[in-house]
Amino acid sequence: MIRHxxxxxxxxxxxxxxxxxxxxxxxxxxxxxxxxxxxxxxDQKAKNRRIKIGFPLNHYSDIPVCFSYVDEVTxxxxxxIGVSRWFNxxxxxxxxxxxxxxxxxxxxxxxxxxxxxxxxxxxxxxxxKINNLAERQISSLEGQVFQNKGLDGKxxxxxxxxGGFKGALETPSLQHLFKNNQIVKTWDFHYKRxxxxxxxxxxxxxxxxxxxxxxxxxxxxxxxxxxxxxxxxRVAVENETEEVLWLMAMEWADANGADIINTSLGxxxxxxxxxxxxxxxxxxxxxxxxxxxxxxxxxxxxxxxGDSDWKYIATPADADSVLTIGAITSSGxxxxxxxxxxxxxxxxxxxxxxxxxxxxxxxxxxxxTQGTSFSCPLVAGYAAxxxxxxxxxxxxxxxxxxxxxxxxYPYFDYAHGYGVPKASYYFKDEIIIxxxxxxxxxxxIKIELAENQEVHHGTQYMFMHVENDKFNYEGQTKKVxxxxxxxxxxxxxxxxxxxxxxxxxxxxxxxxxxxxEIRL
Numbered sequence: 001m002i003r004h005x006x007x008x009x010x011x012x013x014x015x016x017x018x019x020x021x022x023x024x025x026x027x028x029x030x031x032x033x034x035x036x037x038x039x040x041x042x043d044q045k046a047k048n049r050r051i052k053i054g055f056p057l058n059h060y061s062d063i064p065v066c067f068s069y070v071d072e073v074t075x076x077x078x079x080x081i082g083v084s085r086w087f088n089x090x091x092x093x094x095x096x097x098x099x100x101x102x103x104x105x106x107x108x109x110x111x112x113x114x115x116x117x118x119x120x121x122x123x124x125x126x127x128x129k130i131n132n133l134a135e136r137q138i139s140s141l142e143g144q145v146f147q148n149k150g151l152d153g154k155x156x157x158x159x160x161x162x163g164g165f166k167g168a169l170e171t172p173s174l175q176h177l178f179k180n181n182q183i184v185k186t187w188d189f190h191y192k193r194x195x196x197x198x199x200x201x202x203x204x205x206x207x208x209x210x211x212x213x214x215x216x217x218x219x220x221x222x223x224x225x226x227x228x229x230x231x232x233x234r235v236a237v238e239n240e241t242e243e244v245l246w247l248m249a250m251e252w253a254d255a256n257g258a259d260i261i262n263t264s265l266g267x268x269x270x271x272x273x274x275x276x277x278x279x280x281x282x283x284x285x286x287x288x289x290x291x292x293x294x295x296x297x298x299x300x301x302x303x304x305x306g307d308s309d310w311k312y313i314a315t316p317a318d319a320d321s322v323l324t325i326g327a328i329t330s331s332g333x334x335x336x337x338x339x340x341x342x343x344x345x346x347x348x349x350x351x352x353x354x355x356x357x358x359x360x361x362x363x364x365x366x367x368x369t370q371g372t373s374f375s376c377p378l379v380a381g382y383a384a385x386x387x388x389x390x391x392x393x394x395x396x397x398x399x400x401x402x403x404x405x406x407x408x409y410p411y412f413d414y415a416h417g418y419g420v421p422k423a424s425y426y427f428k429d430e431i432i433i434x435x436x437x438x439x440x441x442x443x444x445i446k447i448e449l450a451e452n453q454e455v456h457h458g459t460q461y462m463f464m465h466v467e468n469d470k471f472n473y474e475g476q477t478k479k480v481x482x483x484x485x486x487x488x489x490x491x492x493x494x495x496x497x498x499x500x501x502x503x504x505x506x507x508x509x510x511x512x513x514x515x516x517e518i519r520l
Contacts, residue, residue, distance in 0.1 A: 023081060023114040023241065024099055025283065026073060026090045029107045031063050045157055045257025049295040053394050061086045061290065069107055076102055082189075082244045086251055086290050087283065091244045114243065134217050134359035134366065136330060137209075137378060141354065143221050145423035146385040153222030153384030155391070157184065158210060159253035160377070161246060161263040162203030163233030165196050171204060173212040173219060173361040177227065182211075185256055188231040189245040196231040203229065205360030205369055206264050209377035210384075214366045219359060221381035228256050233265055243267055246316075247287045254294055259387065259395075261296055262380040264373035266303040266314035266339075274312050278344040282315040285322075292321030297387070297395040299380045301372035302326040302350045303339035313339045313349050323383070323399055324349045325376040326417060327356025332407075333461055333486050334415040338372055341414035346471075346480050350417040351399075352406050354378040382421055389426060401426070411510035413465045413484035435514040436462075440499065445518065447495040447509060455489055462487040462495065463510040466502055 042050075042062070050057055065083050070090060074080050079093040091114070094102070102108055138144070146152070165186075168174050177183055186196045196203070207227070212219035230252060232245035246265065253261050267284065279285045288298050300317045302324050317324040317339070327338035335356035341349030354375040359366045379402070386405075387398050403409065405425035406418025424430075435453050439446045447462070449455065465484035470477060482505065487495060489511070497507070499520050508517040 025112045027110040028088045029109045043257035053295045082248045137355045137358045142423035151385040153225035156259045156384040157226040158260045159228040159258040161230045161249045164200035165203040166201045167363045168204040171361045173214040186229040206377045208361030209374050210381040222384035261298045264301045268314040275344045277318040279319045285316040285319040288316040288319040289321045299323045301376040304337040305339045307336045318343045325379045326350035326353040327372045327375040328353045352417045411515045435512040443499045445497040460489045467506040
């Protein structure tokens, strides 16, 4: 009993010691006294990436934060969470009176409180025997085309930022990565150590969807890529520190030569509103865009809020230069949990989609799991193969190619983006055959399928969106979708639409690889 009382007192004292403390970003005026030579800590791949896109090797954002500034701020607070050279800032835990003192320092230009965050993606692992789902998550991307061309991500370095990689050392589906020394570096940003193989199996399953292999069936397309593994997330307990650690991991990935970053994490909060998902408000959205400026292809899960009150994508999926990945069902339509676009400033998100129900690594082999956490790494593996095929292209050129390879392109909507990326796009001159015809008769619009179309009941969908190209947003005319839906095609009977319902609008339809439109 006495032991229990002492234990409770220790907890109470500990609580009182942090009560009143908050977390803040302290932004600094300059980088005075800092060294300008980045050659000591930039990996050669990071240097090559900068040279390729014409980004300076000694850019201001790469110069370390002034050590004397860090030391002085450290002396005035209880804890330093992280230091960002990209934004010349220090993240601290401090009391209000300590912050008041820091504000008076001559090199401090701004102090911003952190916001509490909520996790936007989830893991739902279920025991399951291997089945054809593992094959279909690859064939949906036409992964066999890459395999036949000998494309498997070789030469690309991918950073996976997640909540831990528990079981990765033991699971059969990842053994080839360790055997071939494809894990280049690891770092746990919570405990500041190299061991990331604890705490959560989420990152292990994510990694397997990029490069896993089980019983001769690949789970991800980037079998020969190199990897950086970063742990920033506490899956069981969420707090605002994780946004800071995510930023730290981005800078670490950049310095260690990442070509691609995959992150199945997303953040929102009671202090974030949907209108703030504009790619500019959160520091991690700005960090994602900074990484893109440095030549990195950043892929982010759209999030699993599609059937919640939040509904829309969270940050950093809102960043302009991020390839945001949503989830679909095996029928090729939106998976209910997958978060919707657009961004707050009406940019299209997600960019593309992939299977949201997959087979991923588990201790004994593979298990069924679901979430945009896993559609994203499927596309990350796909992206590595595309870049291997086009080694001279920049990250944003690869970004654009992936969008154009989408199964719905140039059609889009805020649930599917441009659709599922298809590997065949890069290797054939596709002849687009009309699959339907739009016929207008007065106020009646009929969509009639072509004679060559076989209709499989319950499996084929027509996509439709309604665009208003006269929408005014902050003084600018923008193309915004007012409505979009999928139509289950039951037979060859025409789909009928009343033109009066869509006056002064553009209607676009997509079916079996063909798109057509009508302006009303």
